[in-house]
Structures are given as C-alpha cells and as structure tokens.
Amino acid sequence: MNLLHLMVRVLxxxxxxxxxxIFGLKEVRRHDNEGGxxxxxxxxDGKSEFLVExxxxxxxxxxxxxxxxxxxxxxxxxxxxxxxxxCEAEGHTILRPPRDGHMxxxxxxxGISIEVLxxxxxxxxxxxxxxxxxxxxx
Amino acid sequence: MNLLHLMVRVLxxxxxxxxxxIFGLKEVRRHDNEGGxxxxxxxxDGKSEFLVExxxxxxxxxxxxxxxxxxxxxxxxxxxxxxxxxCEAEGHTILRPPRDGHMxxxxxxxGISIEVLxxxxxxxxxxxxxxxxxxxxx
Numbered sequence: 001m002n003l004l005h006l007m008v009r010v011l012x013x014x015x016x017x018x019x020x021x022i023f024g025l026k027e028v029r030r031h032d033n034e035g036g037x038x039x040x041x042x043x044x045d046g047k048s049e050f051l052v053e054x055x056x057x058x059x060x061x062x063x064x065x066x067x068x069x070x071x072x073x074x075x076x077x078x079x080x081x082x083x084x085x086x087c088e089a090e091g092h093t094i095l096r097p098p099r100d101g102h103m104x105x106x107x108x109x110x111g112i113s114i115e116v117l118x119x120x121x122x123x124x125x126x127x128x129x130x131x132x133x134x135x136x137x138x
Numbered sequence: 139m140n141l142l143h144l145m146v147r148v149l150x151x152x153x154x155x156x157x158x159x160i161f162g163l164k165e166v167r168r169h170d171n172e173g174g175x176x177x178x179x180x181x182x183d184g185k186s187e188f189l190v191e192x193x194x195x196x197x198x199x200x201x202x203x204x205x206x207x208x209x210x211x212x213x214x215x216x217x218x219x220x221x222x223x224x225c226e227a228e229g230h231t232i233l234r235p236p237r238d239g240h241m242x243x244x245x246x247x248x249g250i251s252i253e254v255l256x257x258x259x260x261x262x263x264x265x266x267x268x269x270x271x272x273x274x275x276x
Contacts, residue, residue: 002183016247047140083161
C-alpha cells in the first residue's frame with residue numbers, strides 16, 4: 001500500500017493555488033466534473049508521490065471552517081475487498097462500500113474518513129459489498 | 139521543499155495504531171513529551187517519505203470530532219524566513235512565527251494550519267520574527 005493524498009476543500013481555487021505555491025506545491029493534474037459541479041486539483045512537491053487534493057465545489061460559498069476543510073486520507077491497497085472485510089471484522093464503520101471494485105471509505109476511530117483505493121485494476125465485487133448501503137457521509 | 143506529514147489527533151493510541159495498520163501504515167518513530175503530556179507517533183507506508191503524525195494528548199478524553207481531528211499539513215522549505223516573509227507580504231496570517239529558526243505555522247485561505255519546517259539546520263532569526271506574537275491557535 002502507499003499513501004496517496006490528503007483532500008482539503010477550498011472556496012477559491014486561484015487564491016488557494018497561489019497560497020500553496022508559496023511552499024512549492026504546484027498543480028499536477030486537474031479534473032472538472034460538470035455533472036457534480038466540482039473541480040479536483042492535485043498539487044504536489046514534484047518529488048514525493050504524496051499529493052494534496054484541493055476540492056472545489058462550484059456552488060459552495062460558505063466557509064468550510066475547520067470542521068470540513070480537512071477531508072480524508074487516501075491510501076492505496078493491494079486488495080480492497082480484503083481490506084474492507086478486515087475493517088468490518090474489526091468493528092470499523094464502512095461509510096461507502098467498494099461497490100465499484102475500486103474505492104471505499106472507512107471511518108477511523110476518531111471519525112476521520114479514510115479513502116481506500118485499489119492499486120491497479122478494479123476488483124470483482126462480492127455480492128455482500130455490491131448490496132451494502134452507504135452509512136453517513138465521508 | 140517537500141511534503142512531510144499530516145497530523146491527526148487521536149484519543150486512543152493502541153486503537154488507532156491497530157486501525158491504521160489495516161492499511162499497512164506502521165509506526166516509524168515515537169516521541170513522548172512528559173512536560174507537555176503528549177505523545178507523537180509517526181506512521182508510514184515504508185515507501186513514501188510522507189508520514190501521518192498521530193498526536194495523543196494524554197489528558198484529553200473528549201472526542202475531537204471532525205473539527206479538530208485533522209491538524210495540519212507540514213511542508214519542508216529551503217528558507218523558512220523567506221517563506222514567512224512572502225506569506226506575510228501576500229496577506230496570510232502567520233499564526234506562529236519562525237522564532238526558533240526552524241518552525242512556523244501559517245493559516246491557509248480556508249483556515250487550515252500549514253506547518254512550515256526549515257529543511258536542514260535552523261536559520262538565524264531576524265528581529266522581526268523573534269519579537270512577533272503568536273496569533274490564535276494552530
């Protein structure tokens with residue numbers, strides 16, 4: 001597995017890019033989602049694989065505050081089904097099951113969202129996870 | 139510069155280490171601070187330089203919640219004085235000045251704390267930063 005990114009919600013993309021650029025973090029890639037009305041901008045230091053993901057929700061105008069500015073820690077794993085099975089067996093809440101064979105969200109003991117991403121190709125999805133309902137938000 | 143770590147506050151160290159271990163994150167180093175009554179535990183994936191720092195305040199019993207569970211993004215820079223000067227010049231709040239020549243905290247446009255760390259040896263501290271008062275918390 002490998003640490004992938006930290007997601008942070010931002011209200012003003014240009015202001016944020018200018019701010020993080022002070023520390024040498026530059027845009028690596030960007031994804032506009034017209035349907036969801038959001039943009040994801042990944043910024044990095046040009047050395048480490050770890051990136052910071054800036055999430056810009058186009059219609060959001062209220063300050064996120066400390067409560068929502070930090071989003072989640074993303075971690076890539078070799079077998080997302082095994083990882084989610086283990087989380088469940090150890091009593092952790094699966095916020096979003098790996099129903100697409102690729103992505104899941106799990107709640108940490110302190111309520112932080114951990115995004116679990118399958119390294120490489122998506123996996124086949126067992127019935128159990130295909131039919132599992134989302135829990136809360138992440 | 140280089141991305142260094144993400145700090146997350148945790149109430150229960152053992153529970154948290156067990157949780158993050160599910161994703162392959164293992165303890166890299168630990169620092170107990172008897173005076174401050176806290177422990178810092180850095181966990182990593184064994185590959186990337188980027189680490190997650192678990193902060194355990196010994197006397198804290200109330201849930202941190204989403205608001206405080208995420209702490210800050212730490213970034214190493216080549217010249218912390220120049221970086222802080224630039225932050226100030228561009229209108230960002232210096233929460234904690236680099237008065238030790240080594241560490242500062244700056245507020246992002248969305249209120250997140252960015253920890254700025256001098257790469258290598260500590261720098262000489264200009265009078266301006268030596269006498270600068272802290273602002274708020276970080």
